[in-house]
Amino acid sequence: MIVRFDHAVVAMTDLEAGMSAFRRLGFEVEAGGRHPSLGTRNAIVRFGLDYLELLAVEDPDRARAAGRFGADLVDFLAGRGAGLAGYVLAGSGLDREAARFRALGIETADPFYMNRMRPDGGLVEWRLVVPGGSPWRKPWPYLIDWITGEEELTAGGGGGGHPSWRHQNRVGGVAGISLRVDDVEAAVRICEQGLGLADGCWIMEGLHWCCRLGRFVLDIYAPAPEPDHPAASRPDRWLPGPDRLVLSSADLAATSSVLRRNGVRLVREVSGVIDIHPQEAMGAPIRIVSG
Numbered sequence: 001m002i003v004r005f006d007h008a009v010v011a012m013t014d015l016e017a018g019m020s021a022f023r024r025l026g027f028e029v030e031a032g033g034r035h036p037s038l039g040t041r042n043a044i045v046r047f048g049l050d051y052l053e054l055l056a057v058e059d060p061d062r063a064r065a066a067g068r069f070g071a072d073l074v075d076f077l078a079g080r081g082a083g084l085a086g087y088v089l090a091g092s093g094l095d096r097e098a099a100r101f102r103a104l105g106i107e108t109a110d111p112f113y114m115n116r117m118r119p120d121g122g123l124v125e126w127r128l129v130v131p132g133g134s135p136w137r138k139p140w141p142y143l144i145d146w147i148t149g150e151e152e153l154t155a156g157g158g159g160g161g162h163p164s165w166r167h168q169n170r171v172g173g174v175a176g177i178s179l180r181v182d183d184v185e186a187a188v189r190i191c192e193q194g195l196g197l198a199d200g201c202w203i204m205e206g207l208h209w210c211c212r213l214g215r216f217v218l219d220i221y222a223p224a225p226e227p228d229h230p231a232a233s234r235p236d237r238w239l240p241g242p243d244r245l246v247l248s249s250a251d252l253a254a255t256s257s258v259l260r261r262n263g264v265r266l267v268r269e270v271s272g273v274i275d276i277h278p279q280e281a282m283g284a285p286i287r288i289v290s291g
Contacts, residue, residue, distance in 0.1 A: 026169025083283035137241030248291030
C-alpha cells in the first residue's frame with residue numbers, strides 16, 4: 001500500500017559538484033553512501049522522511065550489469081550530464097502494487113532488496129519495486145518499502161541537537177512534482193490502477209490531472225510548457241518525465257534573501273513563487289512556494 005511521497009532523484013555525473021550546488025542554494029547536504037549492487041553513490045538533502053537524493057554513477061560497468069535500472073541511468077547521464085531523473089513513493093509490502101503493474105501490461109518484478117553503506121559504516125536497507133524495470137524519466141515512480149526504521153532514517157546532523165534538515169533557505173519539504181507525459185489518460189490509469197491513488201481529479205479532461213498524497217501533489221500534464229517555464233529552454237523540453245520539482249518554504253522572503261545573497265540565478269520571482277534556473281540545481285527545474 002502506498003502511503004506517502006518519499007524522495008525525488010536528481011542525477012549527475014559529479015556528486016561533489018552537485019553537493020556544492022545545493023549547498024549554494026541554502027540546503028544542508030549530507031553524504032549518503034554507496035549502493036554496492038548498483039555502482040552508485042549519493043548525497044541527501046533531508047526534510048524529514050521526505051528528501052532529495054543527489055545520485056551519481058561511480059562504476060558504469062557495474063550499473064549496466066544491474067539491468068535496465070542501472071543501464072538507463074548511465075544512458076541518461078551520458079546524454080544529459082545531470083537532471084531531475086525520477087521520484088519515489090513509499091509504502092508497505094508492495095507485492096500488491098507489483099501485481100497491479102503486471103496486470104496493466106507493465107513488466108514488474110516482485111520487491112527486491114537493496115542497501116547502502118553510510119559514511120559512518122551503518123547499513124541502510126529497503127525493498128524496491130521498479131515498474132518496467134526502469135524508473136528514469138518514465139510516467140511512473142519507483143516504490144520503496146523501508147526496512148530501516150523511520151527514527152534511524154531521520155537521525156543525525158546539525159550542531160546543538162538541531163536536525164540537519166533545518167536548512168538555511170527555510171525550505172521544509174517537497175510539495176509536489178510536475179510530470180510531463182505523452183498520454184495523460186494512460187498515466188492516470190497507472191496512478192489509479194497501479195499505485196492505488198484514488199483521490200485524483202481532472203483539471204482539463206484528458207490533458208491535466210492532479211492527485212494529492214498527504215501534502216505532496218502529483219501534477220500530470222500533456223501540453224507543452226508555457227514560455228516562461230524552466231523547461232522551455234531545455235533540450236529535453238519535449239521529452240516525457242519529471243518536469244519540475246516543487247518545494248515549500250516556511251519563509252519565502254528568507255528563502256529569496258539566501259538565494260540572492262549566494263548569487264543564484266532565478267527564472268522568475270513573483271508573489272508566493274520562486275523559480276530557480278535549472279543550471280543552478282544540476283539541471284533540475286525547482287520551484288519554491290510558501291507553505
